[in-house]
Amino acid sequence: MPIKIPKELPAFKVLSNENIFVMNIERAQTQDIRPLKIAILNLMPIKIQAENQLLRYLSNTPIQVEITLLQTKTYTSQNTPIEHLEKFYNYFDEVKNEKFDGLIITGAPVETLKFEDVAYWKELEEIFEWSRENVFSTLHICWGAQAALYYHYNIEKYPLDKKIFGVFSHKVNKINEDLTRGLDDIFYAPHSRHTTTLKEDIEKVKDLDILAESEEAGAFIIATRDKRQVFITGHLEYDRDTLMGEYIRDCSKGMEVAIPKNYFPNDNIDETPLVKWRGSANIVFGNWLNYCIYQNTPFELEKINKLY
Template sequence: MPIKIPIELPAFKVLSGENIFVMNDKRANTQDIRPLKIAILNLMPKKILAENQLLRHLSNTPLQVEIKLIQTKTYVSHNTPIEHLDKFYSYFDEIKEEKFDGLIITGAPVERMEFEDIAYWRELTEIMEWSNTNVFSTLHICWGSQAALYYHYKIPKYELNKKIFGVFSHWVNYENADLTRGLDDEFYAPHSRHTEVKKEDIEKFDDLEILSESKEAGVFIVATKDRRKIFFMGHLEYDRNTLKEEFIRDKEKGMEIDIPKNYFVDNDINSIPKFTWRGSANIIFGNWLNYCVYQNTPYNLNEIS
């Protein structure tokens, strides 16, 4: 089944070109099925790129998915055309009376700042509080996970001595856990962050489970036992070239940055990066939509509480 997005959204053309089944409103309205309503709070500076990455994975499912894109009102992105934001994005005030099967809160390049110093922190906390009663399952990514763990559990983040940057090996802690079902014993995922949350802080809370870890990258996937909140510490949604583009960007700014680990063939930055996490990303995003959302969310969204 397809993902339902406006035909004018850039992702429609991109995903169609990859033979991914996308559907516009006109065709979706002829199908006698309730699509999953998924909201995306996009905090990434390059919003179109983030849209393409997330929608690519959300489309890899037999379920019909309807997307609502959300932006913050207290901070306006300077890296996305205002025309795009006006046409495709809503503010929280415009959708807060609605209920959603799922919500994704992306990462953001603000991890070295104190949470309370971020321009949109108060707005973000309002959205996270709203998600407790208006969203069945919320997926947080990278800094979005750190922010949510801090808000909901007062779990702090810690600055690293050196940025975790590259593609790292992970293992699954519970073989039959719904969110990680189908993964190999060893699987890969990208990380790009200067901060971390610590395992011992998470283990203080009985309702949190650490589902996946990495020797080099630490805690990776955390979830509440009821799967109403999911936390990814890395970036499974990244494309093949995302880490390469981040590396080139930082080098051009004169920043001290290492070559991303386990990424370029023989560490040759002119080579085509190895895309070793695509299958794992498809499995995990698909599991979230199926087991954590579709199999458990009420058919009548008004019953979410």
């Protein structure tokens, strides 16, 4: 899906070099079609890396996607140049009167905190509530998924004895569902978290389905019956070396952290990690854009109806 982004955004050069079709704003304006409006609330600490990862999977199909990058006002990232944030990001207040076909809420390195203790929790609650009436389908990732399940359904997260860290196999529970269409019966995805959401808590909510899960990592793809709310507990968007970077970071802080499971060949950190999840990531993000949004979103965005 050609991404409509400024030429100056670092992702434009990165994705162009990967032969992924990105479109500058000037070219997009010459095409007489309505692009899908997708907002990304980027809560990750290294925002440019997260931008590149997500935009890669929102690309290369025949429909334009217009991206709006969002940051929180109540907390400013310490790991992204302020010039980048000022140039490319909006605050929620600047877009809250708009409607969007889709919204992605990323993970964040705050999972050991209680939700209410997170600096931007009140702002995030406002965004969750706003999304019910102003977004057709919202995709929540890792901590973003846990936070949304807690806000919308009062589903708690629980600390783990050991961090779920590595690349894990998953099985598809519902083959004919739109989000899992085309996935192998067994597929792989990265996880990196200290907390989990229990399957039995999710199953108590009649409107939620667990579409894919892992014996080691638990429920993975969760969605409402109408796919207006999607929750992914891992990181399909991660690059080859993202887990390696997290491992090196944690080791440098003196933390006790195990080598990511099923990631380095022979568990040798000097060997190049093998990517086992790229095909699955393309399928899931593509399914979300096509079946959950494009095939169902109103052409006139003001006609988006309120959720429950």
